[in-house]
Amino acid sequence: MTSIDTETDFAQHELAQVNIARLRFPLDSTELKEFVDGLDPVNAVADQAEGFVWRLRSESGNATDVPVFGDAWLIVNMSVWRDAEALTGFMYAGRHRELMNR
Template sequence: MTDAAYELAQVNISRLKAPLDSPQLKDFVDALDPVNASADAAEGFVWRLQSESGNATDVPFFGDDWLIVNLTVWRDADALTAFMYQGRHREMLARRREWFERLAEAVTTLWWVPAGHRPTVAEAESRLLHLRTHGPTPYAFTLRTSFPAGASVAVVGEVPEGLGCSV
């Protein structure tokens, strides 16, 4: 059972193989609104980062125009994984290599936030860099190596010493 005082933040990034307006990415772009709508309606979904476009494909991440970001908050890991591996999102996952480059470093991380907190891009960058540098810890972890709600070792927004938000 999840501690209702906390929610699960997740960020994942992808490097585009082509511009968003290219024929190669047409199916991906066409699926964004339906997939986002299914996320918004999913059991346990809390929040997602979006710009005026209704998605976050134009939100800068690590200062790289070819990276797109997905930053969401969920009730818990069960709600997140239930959404990830069913329906339209599952179909998109199956086709991700058509649209995105394979990156060697970690591209997804999770962390607990106090209920009601909405993480910033800078916070997500910090958590992802922390995971890349230190591996899974209560500050930044993965679905495979997770930590219980409330286990975060840092105050929300606090960046561990020595870690900035650049790559």
Template sequence: MTPAFELAEVNIARLKFPLDSPQLKDFVDALDPVNADADSADGFVWRLQSEGGDATDIPVLGDEWLIINMSVWRDTNSLTAYMYQGRHREMLARRREWFEKVQEAMLAMWWVPAGHRPTVAEAEARLLHLRTNGPTPYAFTLRTSFPPGASQPVLGEVPEGLGCSV
């Protein structure tokens, strides 16, 4: 049976150094293996990538120091199983070496109809909504999540009062 909904997630990070700097060499060198782990993980559906195989050159929120990671998963359990094991867990442990600590939300999740692949603009809208309103069925976190299909807006619809400017 095909699920009606899949879990989309976006996380962004503000770089401390340019991607081609010696300080980010370990991070950049780990991108391909970590992405390969995701691609083969149970519950993985899709991830945003450019021709280079990752998403580090895809602009987000008009800020050249931000990088984006966006993916779709079967459910929250499959996403968390991947996030907190293996190479990805090792990379999470070192994130403060490579990325600025930011007070605002840098990760958002939402349910999409099965087969839908979110755009960067959609992800930006969800993240900005989470920053403004806190967790809601429109955009939420692992700590405060909502069941699939809860209050799904029509695709492409932006909630009232939410602009896409930074």
């Protein structure tokens, strides 16, 4: 029988977050210009954020062109973080929060 060290075992886990969204307009539309223009800056901040581990991206540098269930109107965002505190810190501060507020 093996013993379980909860602190060590918990430290071996990470948090994955996934968002799937249905577009109301094409990505190249004027309605989504601000969103699309914000992708690279926000992703750059995420890549350097404390507790950031990994994010889904294609050769374009983001995941807006990754196919989702064969539906061209769906986009996905997926990232992995050290823990919930790291993800929360990124989501509700700095550039990400600024864009979300818009």
